[in-house]
Amino acid sequence: MREFNGKRLAGKIVEVEAYDGLIDEAAHTYGGKTKRNEIMFEEGGFLYVYFTYGMHFCCNVVTGKKDHGQAVLLRAIEPLNEIEEMAVNRFGRNKISGKELFNIASGPAKICKAFGINRSDNGTDLTKSEIYILDNPKLKMSEIVQTARIGIKKSKELPWRFYIKNSRFISKK
DNA sequence: CCACGGATTGGCT
DNA sequence: GCCAATCCGTGGA
Numbered sequence: 001m002r003e004f005n006g007k008r009l010a011g012k013i014v015e016v017e018a019y020d021g022l023i024d025e026a027a028h029t030y031g032g033k034t035k036r037n038e039i040m041f042e043e044g045g046f047l048y049v050y051f052t053y054g055m056h057f058c059c060n061v062v063t064g065k066k067d068h069g070q071a072v073l074l075r076a077i078e079p080l081n082e083i084e085e086m087a088v089n090r091f092g093r094n095k096i097s098g099k100e101l102f103n104i105a106s107g108p109a110k111i112c113k114a115f116g117i118n119r120s121d122n123g124t125d126l127t128k129s130e131i132y133i134l135d136n137p138k139l140k141m142s143e144i145v146q147t148a149r150i151g152i153k154k155s156k157e158l159p160w161r162f163y164i165k166n167s168r169f170i171s172k173k
Numbered sequence: 174c175c176a177c178g179g180a181t182t183g184g185c186t
Numbered sequence: 187g188c189c190a191a192t193c194c195g196t197g198g199a
Contacts, residue, residue, distance in 0.1 A: 027180085028180075028195095052193085053192070055181080056181050058181080060180085075180085107182070108181075109181050109182065151180055152179095152180055
């Protein structure tokens with residue numbers, strides 16, 4: 001959920017990946033604390049935004065205890081509210097095709113584009129900001145699929161990707 | 174100081 | 187399926 005320009009951009013998180021600084025070579029925190037990843041070493045509840053490939057932002061929810069360096073990467077969101085606003089952020093226009101609707105936030109960098117998240121949102125306290133996450137009490141464990149993570153070279157064996165079965169809004173099966 | 178390559182995406186073959 | 191785009195964090199000289 002994000003309050004943005006007076007509007008409430010909302011979506012359901014349908015795909016995530018977990019990263020653990022202590023044992024996970026693919027985690028940004030694996031080599032220890034640096035200026036870039038320092039927010040990941042805070043107590044859970046903050047937003048960690050990083051810039052990659054010279055053009056994309058991706059966002060994570062810090063989840064661990066202080067100094068543990070753990071976070072969950074948001075990989076895909078199903079848009080629920082203010083979809084036209086997200087379309088403008090993402091495609092530069094408010095009218096989109098059905099195909100584009102499923103594609104609007106179906107990837108970590110696409111989420112940041114659609115929700116207007118960038119470098120300045122790094123370190124946001126999700127418990128008291130215009131960006132926040134609500135519980136989804138309807139979600140059943142049986143709807144969640146667990147697989148290996150995508151797009152990494154190290155620690156590929158760790159089964160820390162989770163997505164909602166049958167969702168058409170995830171980045172990849 | 175400099176070189177390398179990335180938790181990606183979209184366009185072209 | 188392949189690859190360019192395009193910054194900057196990180197690590198080695």
